[in-house]
Amino acid sequence: MKKFKNSSIFLDRDGTLNVDHGYVCNPEKIQLLDGIIPAIQLLKNAKYKLFLFTNQSGVSLGKYTKADVDACNNRLVDLIGIQDCFTEICIATEPPSQEKSYNYRKPSPRFILEMIKKYNLDPKKSYMVGDKDTDALAGIRAGINAIYLATGAPPTEFMVNIINSGQAIGFPSLLTFAQYLTA
Ligand SMILES: [Mg+2]
Numbered sequence: 001m002k003k004f005k006n007s008s009i010f011l012d013r014d015g016t017l018n019v020d021h022g023y024v025c026n027p028e029k030i031q032l033l034d035g036i037i038p039a040i041q042l043l044k045n046a047k048y049k050l051f052l053f054t055n056q057s058g059v060s061l062g063k064y065t066k067a068d069v070d071a072c073n074n075r076l077v078d079l080i081g082i083q084d085c086f087t088e089i090c091i092a093t094e095p096p097s098q099e100k101s102y103n104y105r106k107p108s109p110r111f112i113l114e115m116i117k118k119y120n121l122d123p124k125k126s127y128m129v130g131d132k133d134t135d136a137l138a139g140i141r142a143g144i145n146a147i148y149l150a151t152g153a154p155p156t157e158f159m160v161n162i163i164n165s166g167q168a169i170g171f172p173s174l175l176t177f178a179q180y181l182t183a
Pocket residue numbers: 012013014015016020130131132152
């Protein structure tokens with residue numbers, strides 16, 4: 001008998017779930033983007049395991065602390081208001097100069113690959129969702145689907161190219177993506 005594999009969504013944070021003010025580090029300033037609550041509800045109801053995967057180089061650059069990131073993540077989960085929202089959270093604190101495959105910083109696929117193994121995830125039914133090239137690349141390198149949301153950073157030429165070549169799919173928002181997945 002074939003063993004059941006889990007479907008999953010890896011979510012970037014800033015520009016994907018909340019407004020990206022740049023180096024977001026104050027929980028008071030966490031502001032959910034439109035439609036995030038119904039989107040998360042749809043995905044949870046459809047039994048997707050959700051993972052939060054956020055690059056926070058501000059920690060290693062000394063702009064804020066890991067405790068600040070935790071406080072922002074807690075505030076985010078409170079605002080979403082859904083129990084056990086994320087199965088696991090990865091905060092990649094390495095600076096951009098440490099963009100190595102053995103680190104967690106996106107575009108490294110390390111966190112995604114570890115979760116695939118740990119939770120028996122089906123790569124074909126797993127998605128890395130974000131607003132930047134590094135999000136899409138982490139998904140592609142991990143062998144899962146890459147989703148670009150137009151809610152944060154505008155698409156780069158690289159992003160347009162990978163969408164046109166079918167390596168990534170673009171959506172206007174997390175809600176439209178969730179509706180597409182669960183339709
Ligand atoms: Mg982002």
